Structure formats: C-alpha cells, structure tokens
Amino acid sequence: MNTAMQAARAAEAVINRYYHGEFEVERKADASPVTIADIECERVIKEVLSEAFPDHGFYGEELGRESIDADYVWLIDPIDGTKSFVRGYPFFSTQIALMHKGELVVGVSNAPAFGGGEMATAARGQGAFLNGEPIRVSEVEDIAEASLSMGNIGALGASPAWPKIGELVGDVHRIRGYGDFYHYHLLASGAIDAIIESDLNILDIAALTVIVREAGGDITELGGGPIDLESRTAMATNGRLRAQLTRYLSDWDEARHAPRDD
Structure with missing residues (x-):
C-alpha cells in the first residue's frame, strides 16, 4: 500500500502540472477523451511500481496489459474522470489497485484537486483510511x-x-x-x-x-x-x-x- 501511495503522489505531481493548463485532448476509439496527462501519469505510476516489484504485471487504462498472467497484477486508471479533468472541475482521481491471483488486496484512490486533496487507502486485513484517518461504513439498517x-x-x-x-x-x-x-x-x-x-x-x-x-x-x-x-x-x-x-x-x-x- 505504501508503494501504491508513492505512485499516486508521483501521478499527482504530473496532474498538478497540467490541471487548468493548456493541453490537447484526443479521442479514443470509443470517443472517450485522453490527454498527455493521462499517459504521463500512468507511466510514472508504472515506473514507481516496477522499481519496487519488477515481477508484477500491469493492466492500465492507457498503456494496456503487461504480464497480465503474473500472480500479482496492478490495475491502474491514471485519471479516472478525464472529462472532469478536461473541463476543469475536481471530480477526477487516480485509481491504483493490486490483484493477487484474482483477489483484490490493495487499493489507493487519490483525488488531488478535490477539497484540497483526498486520498483513500486500504489493504486486505488492515482497514481503510481517508487522509490517514481510519474510516468505517454507517450502521443504517433500514x-x-x-x-x-x-x-x-x-x-x-x-x-x-x-x-x-x-x-x-x-x-x-x-x-x-x-x-x-x-x-x-x-x-x-x-x-x-x-x-x-x-x-x-x-x-x-x-x-x-x-x-x-x-x-x-x-x-x-x-x-x-x-x-x-x-x-x-x-x-x-x-x-x-x-x-x-x-x-x-x-x-x-x-x-x-x-x-x-x-
């Protein structure tokens, strides 16, 4: 989880360079937008994770699949909410998860522009946290x-x-x-x-x-x-x-x- 958090912060640095700036927007085959920020974010995320875990696989939104049959596979959406990013409002985030033999075991969700920054994190058996503080679901029953x-x-x-x-x-x-x-x-x-x-x-x-x-x-x-x-x-x-x-x-x-x- 700590390495995934480091990767999310590396992506955040890229996002901060481009957000509210000038950049070209291209369209993928399904007409959804993609920017240079999306691609650069995914590259820096992979660099951080690959350095720590060279045997792990990757499934990324922009750069595709690599060693997808590995026991450990990272799932990456560098900017989930590219439409929001392009339009200049803060409902976008970086999503990084780790899957081990088909089971999701680590998750980091970082929204750097939302409310001064909001990062949720969790690892299997270790609880969930928002900006470093433990969080828990409600007790509503009806x-x-x-x-x-x-x-x-x-x-x-x-x-x-x-x-x-x-x-x-x-x-x-x-x-x-x-x-x-x-x-x-x-x-x-x-x-x-x-x-x-x-x-x-x-x-x-x-x-x-x-x-x-x-x-x-x-x-x-x-x-x-x-x-x-x-x-x-x-x-x-x-x-x-x-x-x-x-x-x-x-x-x-x-x-x-x-x-x-x-």
Missing part, C-alpha cells in the same frame, strides 16, 4: 433511512430494472448522484449508505472495492456477481442494506450491458 447515490445511470435507465429502481428512489430517505470516486469515499466513511452504478469497468472500481470492503461494507455487480476483471456495474452498501437493495434490482440483466470509459 432502506427508508438510507442515503443512496447513483452513478452512470445510462444503462440503468434503458433496462427492465428501471421501474423498480424508480420505486427505490421513492423509498430511500435521500437520493444523490455523487459519482466517480466520491460516492465510494462517502460510503466507506459512513456519510452515505448505498451506491448503484452502471457503465463502468474494473479500473474504475478496483481500488475502491478494497477500500469499501476494508471499511466494513460490501460491493458486487448489480446482479450480485463478484467484482472481477469483466465487471461493468457495481452495487455497494454498508452491508446491512444488501438484502433490501437487492430486491429492487431483480430485473437487472448483467449480460446485456457493456462499459463506457470515462
């Missing part, structure tokens, strides 16, 4: 008292599950759409109680998965399947609300939906 955040709802709105999700919106105490890294930080800190999200990929949530779990919460795909390299959706809760939330998503069909990069 859906009627829950605060729910929804993100990337395009596929949700087009799915047969949408009418029941509409019921859910009416049944919870409060509904918001914080999105990106932020609602996972809030959930892990006990400030909100549940998240449902579609149109994502594993690099968006790998680190956040470790953080939520180590804070005492749970996270799966919307359909209840485990988070893995092919995950495209997420349902995260404080653990106490899992069964209640699942009832509203019984019509969700995981196989119908594909990711949309950010």
Whole structure:
C-alpha cells in the first residue's frame, strides 16, 4: 500500500502540472477523451511500481496489459474522470489497485484537486483510511433511512430494472448522484449508505472495492456477481442494506450491458 501511495503522489505531481493548463485532448476509439496527462501519469505510476516489484504485471487504462498472467497484477486508471479533468472541475482521481491471483488486496484512490486533496487507502486485513484517518461504513439498517447515490445511470435507465429502481428512489430517505470516486469515499466513511452504478469497468472500481470492503461494507455487480476483471456495474452498501437493495434490482440483466470509459 505504501508503494501504491508513492505512485499516486508521483501521478499527482504530473496532474498538478497540467490541471487548468493548456493541453490537447484526443479521442479514443470509443470517443472517450485522453490527454498527455493521462499517459504521463500512468507511466510514472508504472515506473514507481516496477522499481519496487519488477515481477508484477500491469493492466492500465492507457498503456494496456503487461504480464497480465503474473500472480500479482496492478490495475491502474491514471485519471479516472478525464472529462472532469478536461473541463476543469475536481471530480477526477487516480485509481491504483493490486490483484493477487484474482483477489483484490490493495487499493489507493487519490483525488488531488478535490477539497484540497483526498486520498483513500486500504489493504486486505488492515482497514481503510481517508487522509490517514481510519474510516468505517454507517450502521443504517433500514432502506427508508438510507442515503443512496447513483452513478452512470445510462444503462440503468434503458433496462427492465428501471421501474423498480424508480420505486427505490421513492423509498430511500435521500437520493444523490455523487459519482466517480466520491460516492465510494462517502460510503466507506459512513456519510452515505448505498451506491448503484452502471457503465463502468474494473479500473474504475478496483481500488475502491478494497477500500469499501476494508471499511466494513460490501460491493458486487448489480446482479450480485463478484467484482472481477469483466465487471461493468457495481452495487455497494454498508452491508446491512444488501438484502433490501437487492430486491429492487431483480430485473437487472448483467449480460446485456457493456462499459463506457470515462
């Protein structure tokens, strides 16, 4: 975790050079944006991690896969929220996670421009932290008292599950759409109680998965399947609300939906 934090800080230095500056924006094949900052951030992250762990593999948003069959594989999204970065508002983060034989074991989520800087960290069995302070999910047990955040709802709105999700919106105490890294930080800190999200990929949530779990919460795909390299959706809760939330998503069909990069 300490090395992942060092890598995130190295990426932060790159981000600070470009944020609110002049740079070209290119489009990937799926029309999502990419900048020189994205690429440079991923390079410096890999440099830090490779120096410490030369036998580890990598799966990066911009530079692709390298030694992906290694026992240890780093999952990297150098700037998750490039659209926000380009538009000049601070809802973007660096996501770094470590997977060991298919299991996510380390997560670092760093949002350098948000509120003066916000870094969430976790390692398996060691708890979760926000800016160095321990964090824990809430103790809310009733859906009627829950605060729910929804993100990337395009596929949700087009799915047969949408009418029941509409019921859910009416049944919870409060509904918001914080999105990106932020609602996972809030959930892990006990400030909100549940998240449902579609149109994502594993690099968006790998680190956040470790953080939520180590804070005492749970996270799966919307359909209840485990988070893995092919995950495209997420349902995260404080653990106490899992069964209640699942009832509203019984019509969700995981196989119908594909990711949309950010």
